[in-house]
Amino acid sequence: MHPNAQTLQRFYTAFAQLDHATMAACYAPNATFDDEAFSLKGREQVAGMWRMLCTATKKPGAAEHWKLEFSGIDADAQGGKAHWEAHYLFSATGRKVHNIIDGTFTFTPEGLIATHRDRFNFWRWARQALGAPGLLLGWSPSLKRKVRSTAAGNLKKFLAQGG
Template identity: 55%
Template sequence: MHTPTDTLTRFYTAFAALDADAMGSCYSLTATFDDPVFSLQGQHDIAGMWHMLCAAASGQGRQDWRLDFSQLQADAHTGRAHWEAHYRFSVSQRLVHNIVEADFTFTPEGLIASHRDAFDFWRWSRQALGLGGWMLGWAPFFQRQVSQQASANLARYLAKNR
């Protein structure tokens, strides 16, 4: 059994090292994950997302990858963290600096029960997608399109790798 603070430290330390196995082990079997792109239920799908994203970051060259995390706060039930990822987006090869605020709930065993990441999608899309993201990244239909494409990519990844 781990405290929620231990879980968050273990999660973000693993994330910085692109260790998706260790990240996935921080979630309960029935965990949920939400951010502007993904909405997932269950440890299997959440861990699969982290595997896919970590593989993409590793594949672009670790020289472009950096994760900084701070402001970890947790009690027995809830937690928060601030994190910033610097990476090369695999689709466009553009450098991205994503700034994220995360909120968590925990199981009695100290595992993540729910995880919600919030970031400025338009800011992210301008960096990751260039002119198209600048022109359309603010629009809800564009965010849905990106989310649908990411979900399809995850489904293909899970079918191939699990």
């Protein structure tokens, strides 16, 4: 297994265990992360997002719904990919979500994640996480902007509080 594939294996194993510290250690200091909810620059922001999500998922009432499965890890010196599926309660609504995600990565020469891009069907996620509003508006750019804005605000507040 290529060392970069080992980095992804370590990252997703830690994620399944909600071990945000090990996840953060897989990123380069100037790493970037992008998905439907976040666009982040630097290990501090990326690690903060994972810390915020793991902390919320560990709370009573949410922890028993958490499950992460990953497969298709493949990486070489140029980049990597992974498929992962998360089962969780969306903290804002308490609704059950089964999100299906494909990640793509690039790495530093030291084997740390330089770029991480996750893609998933936003409308499918919105229907599960938000219920009727997600069903009706999950296709719209305005709902996606609202979700991104709320997520960025939540992360900023979390980090400001020492999270």
